[in-house]
Amino acid sequence: MGIIRALLAVGGLFFAVELVANDRPVITSDFSEVQTKVKSIISDQIDAFNSLDVDRAYSHASASIKAIFPNSTIFGNMVEKSYPMIWNPKAFEFLSISGVRTGVVQRVLFTDQQGDIHFFDYVLENNGERWVISGVYMIQGEKGV
Template structure:
């Protein structure tokens, strides 16, 4: 699996330390690897407490990703784009390819919980034709 980092930091508020940037990308990488291994309990463990509460079980979470985020479920190439801060989250933009010709861009909304980065939400980004 290919992992490419091309960070364009667009930091609006306080700068994020390099280890935090690495931590955010590391959590996303680990979850992507868990999806490829179909290790859903591990993938579920990278979700924020709020997301875990929403889905309640790893099986519910895995079902949602498998049928709602097929490119992530079958990820083969992950490229990190810009990182920015909104009112409540750091948002890491990620381009994901599934190796079957599908390429999508997602915003990963990250929260720090007890000193550990967790994925709080993932939202597809609608890109202009030919941009992804």
Template sequence: MKQMLLTFLIVIGFAVGAGAEQNGKDGVAPQIEAVIDQQMRAFQSDDYVAAFGYAADNIRRMFGTAENFGEMVKRGYPMVHRPAEVRFGAMRQDGGAVWQRVLVRDGAGAFFALDYLMVPTEAGWRIAAVTLVGAPESA
């Protein structure tokens, strides 16, 4: 039952995200989506230096090196390290924070919803945090 509910919520997220994406094309949505997409592409080619470059200063201080950061992602966020499919959902603002919902399907076919906290910097948008919002139950 929980898996059906999560699947339903993901489908709703795709529908809402499509509308948000269309409304946000003249704003920051394309820039934010590009940063997340480029970081995921860097992970897929094990280019942790490039992936680390999309992290905000708080993340860079926390992990210190691109290698430490890459290991954390491989172990803690395998669906981000090797996604089979990525879709962008709704973007929302909470105070000064911008959150981008990202829906990911891993290699085993499981869906995950993640919220990316995005911060503006002199170098452009950077990823300050990633929160796992939901995942299906394990079989």
């Protein structure tokens, strides 16, 4: 479990460096179109986890995430063990979305199988070809609201 937390911390560091290093704006199209794509990608990844199609879920990960978790099995094991509310949610709902310099942040409310509520920010970036998930961060202090 310690190695997973270390890898997640490194992943957050990669994301922070990427935010500082990347000056080009990525939202160049109509924002409502971006919102639709972002929700579709997140929904598909969650559906893939629910269907145990870890390869499909992994296909939505950015290159920086894939550098930390080099294959879908490792990635899937991390999500299943560390984020059971995302792996197998009772329900999820999209909340606010905002544009940032390098992409978008979509807040998602998850209800786990025990009925507890968890909030996560999904960070997505456009890699030049498509939108990919570059980080998922639990909003501290919101668990079990």
